[in-house]
């Protein structure tokens with residue numbers, strides 16, 4: 001049976017990780033990634049890259065937990081290998097702190113991260129405005145390094161990569177058997193999906209090598225995340241704001257909020273401002289769709305809408321997308337067999 005030709009649209013975290021998973025798990029296919037932007041110019045490059053899940057309201061918790069666990073285990077294995085520095089993965093310990101006791105004292109992901117516990121009174125003394133906290137160790141990606149590492153994996157696996165904007169998925173019908181749509185916020189235009197909307201995030205990437213413990217305010221707005229090459233200071237969450245221009249007032253506000261939690265950041269150097277649009281949706285769209293045009297069919301697998309939590313679940317959603325691609329291949333093989341009989 002001839003190899004099925006698969007096009008993956010999008011070269012952010014989700015497109016690259018899905019293409020890698022497909023190329024490693026399905027032998028009877030060839031994989032091509034097509035995207036108008038690549039690292040370092042995607043939303044995924046801007047992210048802090050911390051593995052702390054955000055809850056998707058439209059997805060059962062057991063499913064989200066499984067995606068997180070698969071992602072955590074995958075990156076933990078890389079972290080424990082000689083690939084860790086190339087892939088930009090590090091383990092980081094720290095605190096998530098709350099001004100009032102949260103409803104969820106034990107979040108669903110507490111037994112996936114390492115050493116989860118409540119903070120002690122002694123630890124909380126550092127944060128006089130906060131009454132409660134959780135201490136744990138998790139993983140962090142240096143996002144541009146991780147995206148380059150995924151691109152390298154793709155090329156080693158014999159995948160093709162093309163720079164091109166797709167106006168309509170149907171353009172791919174003449175050359176490809178199956179399309180995997182990982183276009184993130186681009187799906188609003190490409191699929192006409194009005195459920196997906198931007199949540200603008202502005203962060204600062206600073207040089208402060210003495211900061212090696214993360215701090216996240218439980219409201220999710222303020223965070224200090226030390227990584228391999230810099231410390232990410234966040235942030236903003238501006239719903240339906242499409243502006244990619246840095247806002248100087250937000251930068252000052254982020255810096256002040258972070259310094260209030262970690263005063264030594266006043267000495268941070270080399271402050272760079274980055275802005276990204278989180279591709280937000282009530283639920284990640286992870287499903288098959290058959291496009292039909294003039295009686296011809298094009299199977300599509302969607303994998304987009306990861307919002308604030310793409311890094312935390314990407315390997316799990318890539319695995320699920322690959323399973324759906326496998327189902328499309330089985331259906332195509334079944335129908336070509338029938339046609340021959």
Ligand SMILES: Cc1cc2nc3c(=O)[nH]c(=O)nc-3n(C[C@H](O)[C@H](O)[C@H](O)COP(=O)(O)OP(=O)(O)OC[C@H]3O[C@@H](n4cnc5c(N)ncnc54)[C@H](O)[C@@H]3O)c2cc1C
Nearest residue numbers: 010011012014037044048050166184186201276310311312
């Ligand atoms: C400030 C900020 C901080 C964040 N921090 C974290 C964090 O700490 N932890 C975490 O888990 N998540 C975090 N996130 C969320 C995470 O960045 C996203 O969930 C993830 O990057 C989404 O990846 P993606 O591949 O879907 O999107 P993108 O990176 O936007 O990739 C989409 C790709 O599709 C391509 N594309 C779109 N339309 C078309 C088209 N028509 N034709 C061709 N190509 C197309 C684009 O060029 C791009 O390559 C953060 C996000 C932001 C903005």
Ligand SMILES: O=C([O-])CC(=O)C(=O)O
Nearest residue numbers: 048201220223235308309
């Ligand atoms: O909330 C966090 O800790 C970081 C993040 O995912 C974001 O800013 O989207």
